[in-house]
Amino acid sequence: MGSYAVFLRGINVGGINIKMADLRDALKNRGFTDAKTLLASGNVVLSSTLDAAAVKQECEQCLRAAFGYEAWVVVLDAGRVAQLVEACPFPEDDKSTHTYITLSSDAKVLDELEAAGSALEKHDQQQLGPEALAWLAPVGGTLESPFSKISAKAKFKAATTTRNLRTLIKIRDAAAALAAAQATSS
Incomplete structure (x- = not known):
C-alpha cells in the first residue's frame, strides 16, 4: 500500500467551491477510506493499493461525479513530496519573498x-525534477509576478497546480504520519 499526496487544481477560486469535509467524504465513498484533507485549497493525503496514475484517474472521476466540474489533480508519492521539499533551494519563510512550487502531472x-x-x-526559479x-x-505581489502570469495561462491548467513551500511541508508531514500509521497497523 502506498501513501500519496493529491493536489486539486482550481478549487475554492473562480466559482468552484468545495468544502473539505465534502471532498473527504466523496473520496472515502470512492474507497480512499483514510483520506485526510489539509487546509482549504484542495490538498489530500491518502493511501491506496493503486499506483499514482490510477489514484489520479480515480480522484478525477470522483470529483467530476461528486462535484460536477472538470477536475484535474496532481498525485505524488508521499516520499517524493518529502524529496521535493528537501530539494527546494529557496527559503521557507522570508520577509521579502514567498517560495512556491508548481507541480505537474x-x-x-x-x-x-x-x-x-x-x-x-x-x-x-529552479526545476526540482520532472514534476516540480x-x-x-515578492510578498504582496504573487499574482502580479511575471512567472505567476505565465503559469496561469490556460495551456498549463490541466497539468499544473501551485502550492507555497509551507503548504508542501504540512503535506509532507501529514503524509509521513499516514505512512507511519500504515506501518504500525500492518
Missing part, C-alpha cells in the same frame, strides 16, 4: 513552463 508541460519562465528578464518547479514571488 506532465513533464513536457512543466518543461515548457520552465522555458517560458527562464525567458523572463528576471527569473528566480520552485520559484520566488
Whole structure:
C-alpha cells in the first residue's frame, strides 16, 4: 500500500467551491477510506493499493461525479513530496519573498513552463525534477509576478497546480504520519 499526496487544481477560486469535509467524504465513498484533507485549497493525503496514475484517474472521476466540474489533480508519492521539499533551494519563510512550487502531472508541460519562465528578464526559479518547479514571488505581489502570469495561462491548467513551500511541508508531514500509521497497523 502506498501513501500519496493529491493536489486539486482550481478549487475554492473562480466559482468552484468545495468544502473539505465534502471532498473527504466523496473520496472515502470512492474507497480512499483514510483520506485526510489539509487546509482549504484542495490538498489530500491518502493511501491506496493503486499506483499514482490510477489514484489520479480515480480522484478525477470522483470529483467530476461528486462535484460536477472538470477536475484535474496532481498525485505524488508521499516520499517524493518529502524529496521535493528537501530539494527546494529557496527559503521557507522570508520577509521579502514567498517560495512556491508548481507541480505537474506532465513533464513536457512543466518543461515548457520552465522555458517560458527562464525567458523572463528576471527569473528566480529552479526545476526540482520532472514534476516540480520552485520559484520566488515578492510578498504582496504573487499574482502580479511575471512567472505567476505565465503559469496561469490556460495551456498549463490541466497539468499544473501551485502550492507555497509551507503548504508542501504540512503535506509532507501529514503524509509521513499516514505512512507511519500504515506501518504500525500492518
